Structure formats: C-alpha cells, structure tokens
Amino acid sequence: MAQADGGRVQALLRSEDKVLRRWVEAAETPLRGRLTTGELERTCSDLLAVLGEAVAGGGLDVTSAAYAGARGFLAELSRDWARRGFSPSETASAVFALKDALFAAADEDGEGGESGGDLATVLESSRWVDALGLVTFESFARAREQVISEQAEQLLELTTPVVKLWEGVVAVPLIGTLDSARTQIVMEKLLQTLVDTGSEHAIIDITGVPAVDTEVAQHLLKTVVAARLMGAECTISGIRPQIAQTIVMLGIEFGDITTKSTLADALLHAMRGTGVEVVRRRTGSR
Amino acid sequence: MERVPVLSLGDALLVSIQVDLQDNTVLALQEDLAERIVSTGARGVLIDISAVDIVDSFIGRMFASIAALSRLLDAETVVVGMRPAVAITLVELGLSLDGVRTALDVERGMKILRALSDRRGLPVADELDDDLVPVAEGGGPAAGA
Numbered sequence: 001m002a003q004a005d006g007g008r009v010q011a012l013l014r015s016e017d018k019v020l021r022r023w024v025e026a027a028e029t030p031l032r033g034r035l036t037t038g039e040l041e042r043t044c045s046d047l048l049a050v051l052g053e054a055v056a057g058g059g060l061d062v063t064s065a066a067y068a069g070a071r072g073f074l075a076e077l078s079r080d081w082a083r084r085g086f087s088p089s090e091t092a093s094a095v096f097a098l099k100d101a102l103f104a105a106a107d108e109d110g111e112g113g114e115s116g117g118d119l120a121t122v123l124e125s126s127r128w129v130d131a132l133g134l135v136t137f138e139s140f141a142r143a144r145e146q147v148i149s150e151q152a153e154q155l156l157e158l159t160t161p162v163v164k165l166w167e168g169v170v171a172v173p174l175i176g177t178l179d180s181a182r183t184q185i186v187m188e189k190l191l192q193t194l195v196d197t198g199s200e201h202a203i204i205d206i207t208g209v210p211a212v213d214t215e216v217a218q219h220l221l222k223t224v225v226a227a228r229l230m231g232a233e234c235t236i237s238g239i240r241p242q243i244a245q246t247i248v249m250l251g252i253e254f255g256d257i258t259t260k261s262t263l264a265d266a267l268l269h270a271m272r273g274t275g276v277e278v279v280r281r282r283t284g285s286r
Numbered sequence: 287m288e289r290v291p292v293l294s295l296g297d298a299l300l301v302s303i304q305v306d307l308q309d310n311t312v313l314a315l316q317e318d319l320a321e322r323i324v325s326t327g328a329r330g331v332l333i334d335i336s337a338v339d340i341v342d343s344f345i346g347r348m349f350a351s352i353a354a355l356s357r358l359l360d361a362e363t364v365v366v367g368m369r370p371a372v373a374i375t376l377v378e379l380g381l382s383l384d385g386v387r388t389a390l391d392v393e394r395g396m397k398i399l400r401a402l403s404d405r406r407g408l409p410v411a412d413e414l415d416d417d418l419v420p421v422a423e424g425g426g427p428a429a430g431a
Contacts, residue, residue, distance in 0.1 A: 231366060
C-alpha cells in the first residue's frame, strides 16, 4: 500500500487553485466572518504552498524532517489564532476543511478519469489531514496554556503592591481571592518591606477580598504572627459586614489581633501607635 | 564548638548571633545566658538574630525557652532583626513565640528594654505622694513618720 509516498495527495495538491478555492469556501463557514476572505485566502495559499513542499520531500509522514516548515507554520498559525480568541474547534475545522477540498478535488478528478477518486485516495488524504489537524490542535493548546500562565503571573504581580501610607506605616490592599500561593507572595513581600523600610506598623486591607473562609483566615493570621515575630504590629482592615458575619459564623478567632472596619481607621490606629495625633484645625475667625 | 558571645550593656545583656546555629551552640548559649543573668543582675536580654537565615523547630523552641528562663530570673527577652524567611518558617512550624518581645532592629529593641526598666524602676523619693510612707524594714512604718 502506497502509504508513505503520498503520490495521490501530491497529485491532488498539484491542482492548487481548485483545492485552494474549495478550502477557503469550506473554512469560511465555521469562522463566521471573523477573518476576512482575503486574509483566509492568503493564509490557506501560504499553507498550501508549504504543504506542497513538505509532501514532495517527506511523503505523508508529518513527523518527518521535511515537514519542519509546515509544522512551524501550523504552530505559528494556531498560536496566532489562540491569542486572537478563536475557539479550538474554529481553528481545527479550518484545517479539517482541507479534507473537504481534497475529497472534492479527488471526486472531480475521478469524473475526469485522470487519477481516479478511489477509496484509497480518500483514506490517504483523510489520514494526512487528521495528522495535520492534531499538530494544529497541540500547538493551539500549548499557546492557550502559555497565555493563561502569563496572565496568572501578571495577576500575581498586579495585585500585591505594598504601599507606604505614613512614616513607619505600610499597607497591602488585597484584591481578589486569596489562595496559598498568593498569600505566600503577599506575606514575603510585606515582611521584606517591613525590613527594608524599618516600618513598625503594617495594615492588611481585605476590602477587595470577595470571601473569607477558614483557609484565608488562617493565611491572614499567619501573616500577622510572622510580622509580630519580626517586631512589627499588624492590623487587618476593610472587613465588610457580610465578611464579619461569615467570620463569626465560622467561629474564627482573631484573638488579640487588631481589626478595623476601614483602612482610614487602621491608619489612624497605626499613627497613634507611632505617637502621631491627628487634629482638626479650628476654622473661622472666632 | 563555637560559643556565642554574651555582652553586658548597662543592665541588659546583648547576644548577637553571627554564626550558623548548631544544636549544641544553642544549648551552650542557654547555659551561658542563665549564668550571666544571675552574675550581672541583668534586667533585659537582647538577642540579635539578623544574621540567622535558617532555623528549625529546635532553635525556634530555644528562643521560647530562653525567654522563659530569663523571665524566671526577672529579665525580659527581646528578639530583634528576625528575617522574613525565618519568621515565615517559625509560623509554619506553629511557633508563635508567645511571651517573647520582638523588634525590627537592635535600636528599637533597646528602646523596648529601656521602657520596661523605666516602668519597673524604683520611684525616686520626690515622685512619691506625700501620704505614702516608705516601708521600713520589718514591714512597719518608718520611724518618725
């Protein structure tokens, strides 16, 4: 069986214009106009050219060295589409549309009596396109994963700033759900800032934390105790009414840790701790 | 075996740990401290651990037991300069060092000790209220009051 030489597929690809036109037609439908016809045509014709070379050099074995260019092109294509928000099935069906084009081309050739639209040709080209589809899908998934991990990293960096509020008072406004990994980063960053700035007061503001469960509370307590071990006082602020209810219902004990409802209260508390008193200037001429 | 030097500074003892802590170093330090507190009559112990970057549960407990024994000998312990990584490790080990005072650096630690000894210090005579009479030996009012 002529599985590896790809003679039939090569013959089909030779009628490039016909295949290309059908391919673009078939691929356009699932993309629902998210890509212009011109752009899709350009992509398809580039891909077809690369594939033509690959088949000539390496037959139908997509893992062979001759396919390096084609694999690279597919990987680049799916990475690009993944970043542009195309769904996996949209990306894969664009490649699988080549199958329709090849079948149609084979059918036509069969009618013309040239090479014959026989079952072997259909099977061969089907297997080949499936393999190409798998390559596409793999790189699509890899690209997606990469995007997700990059975003997670950015989120971690974005949401853990330690700000100086006053001489000797630093604060971390926590935003988003707290998990172990984030708490670890927040904790280390806060403690390091305490050392670097010589601050004796730290405020952890949890206004932006959507929910507090026993695990989150545990993380907060650990941070406060660690700050104490280093010789700094730590206040928790921004406890919303619902969260206060949850904490009481869960039976979480904050012990002798100072908690305030707003960041302003916590700042005032910390400033008093450093010996600063805030007074309002008397206005008017009396 | 390396010994950690214990320096006497006013009515406080200063211990600056600059070496890698081994279990027996720590045990020796504990003995030395107990002896020095008694011999110098120190009222405060300041332990600087800013150079310590690795602790285990044994050393963590050591800080607590040093604090406990110095309190027995009427001296307060202040641990200063703990690094973030060390603090996190101790918390993860479940050692919150209750009863040990902490400060960010030696200067702040000394301030705490000074504040403590001021509070405990015997009042000077003219600070006493007029109707208070110093107790004489034997528990009765001083003669001539």
